[in-house]
Amino acid sequence: MTSDTSSPRTETGLGGSSELGARVADRVPDLVVAHEPTARALRRDLHAHPELARAEHHATARIAELLTAAGAEVKLLPGTGLIADLGPDAPRERTIAVRAALDALRTPESTGLPYASTVPGVAHACGHDVHTASVLGAGLVLADLARTGDLPHRVRLLFQPAEEVMPGGALDVVGAGAVDDVAAIYGLHCDPSLDVGTVGLKAGPITSASDHVTVRLRGTGGHTSRPHLAGDLVFALGQVITQLPAVLARRVDPRAGVNLTWGAVHAGDAANAVPAEGFAAGTLRCMETEAWHHAGELVEGVVADLVRPYAVRAEVDLVRGVPPVDNDIHATAALDAAARALLGDDGVLPTRQSLGGEDFAWYLHHVPGAMVRLGTRTPGGPTYDLHRGDFAPDEGALAVGMGVLALTALSPRALPGG
Structure with missing residues (x-):
């Protein structure tokens, strides 16, 4: 002072x-x-x-x-x-x-x-x-x-x-x-x-605005030697982890500073077993209020499109946080x-x-x-x-x-x- x-x-x-x-x-x-x-x-x-x-x-x-x-x-x-x-x-x-x-x-x-x-x-x-x-x-x-x-x-x-x-x-x-x-x-x-x-x-x-996002995937599980019969849940989760942030960055005005960063990921415990369930959780942040609403609305639909080819089910939980x-x-x-x-x-x-x-x-x-x-x-x-x-x-x-x-x-x- x-x-x-x-x-x-x-x-x-x-x-x-x-x-x-x-x-x-x-x-x-x-x-x-x-x-x-x-x-x-x-x-x-x-x-x-x-x-x-x-x-x-x-x-x-x-x-x-x-x-x-x-x-x-x-x-x-x-x-x-x-x-x-x-x-x-x-x-x-x-x-x-x-x-x-x-x-x-x-x-x-x-x-x-x-x-x-x-x-x-x-x-x-x-x-x-x-x-x-x-x-x-x-x-x-x-x-x-x-x-x-x-x-x-x-x-x-x-x-x-x-x-x-x-x-x-x-x-x-x-x-x-x-x-x-x-x-x-x-x-x-x-x-x-x-x-x-x-x-x-x-x-x-x-x-910035901040939300919590959790994506849970569910499938039948099975042997890693037959991923086509089990639905390769880990691979599908990897697509969500890498592609969801990329899609949001191209569907929302980049000047709005949209950022989805994962903080927790889990799927399976054995190297030779395809798990029946897995999740990724992170934060969705945005520098503009209007873009924040738009990005949140996109998440569920984009996740559904990303996992559709892999015979797994997706559940999205988006908790609105703060503007x-x-x-x-x-x-x-x-x-x-x-x-x-x-x-x-x-x-x-x-x-x-x-x-x-x-x-x-x-x-x-x-x-x-x-x-x-x-x-x-x-x-x-x-x-x-x-x-x-x-x-x-x-x-x-x-x-x-x-x-x-x-x-x-x-x-x-x-x-x-x-």
Whole structure:
């Protein structure tokens, strides 16, 4: 964080033109420093005790305890997750939401950290512990301002379960009415390709649509010496694995960035037996919403055509996941102003649309908002990619995430028309 941020705040209008707004914004860096140890302790607690989707009971209870003690109005969501309101009662048009995801991945951890996962085969390899601690820390900063009457509008913190599964927990939160009375929503996601002290921003689509696809083939099975009598299921599955991505790439506009990548394949256990059943499972990703719908509609018909010559039956299970996160231009500008006030111009970098999926996208179908990418790489250090067991973000990112989210939530720019 830059130590002298008064000039950028004045230029970006974080507090409007009022002296009070500038004074409140000036308090944020010191409040971040005061609350960062609590955020760090929470992050390490969650990291050591990761919980899978819709089982985030420890995380929910711990966050509720901290925010209740800070004076927030806490409401538990059905199952797991919670919302916490800060500041004065306000109508929808003066309420901002900030969202974090709670769940971990079914991935073994290999970081060797003293607070590494104590749950075998489960780890926070996507950085949701960092997201959650950043939003919690920002909430503690805003709670301090609310107690002194310096929070200018309502802020709602959303701690969402089940981001890592499809369909994701964002749909549960929306269904519970958590964004019905919200004017705009903001979030962040770890980016291990960016150094700590920087963030990445982009107006428009910043992630891609993502679905889960499973293709199951069934036949009679038999001896490998007589594949013509058994129906060569493994060969047919190979055709699906290689040809389905190729056909989609030629039936959908290539500018839409359609990508089908397989992550799991299984068929048979013996070298001399044709199996009676096999499957391939993967993800279908697309950079455009319209093309996403078209690609999904094609899959079942293409698979049927591919396996028809091989005397096997195909069953396609396509689970609709998420559309692209489409950052609102006005909300992106609010994040940009807050980040520049905190980090300086060099701390805000342009970023490209990725093929990753994020169910934050569903909130943006109901309310405008934007997601920022949070740099988590130690400057000069290695890049630990997401969804790897050795993913080890630099904890210096917590103060950055806290500050950017707190300043955004304070800003009149963060409200539509502000």
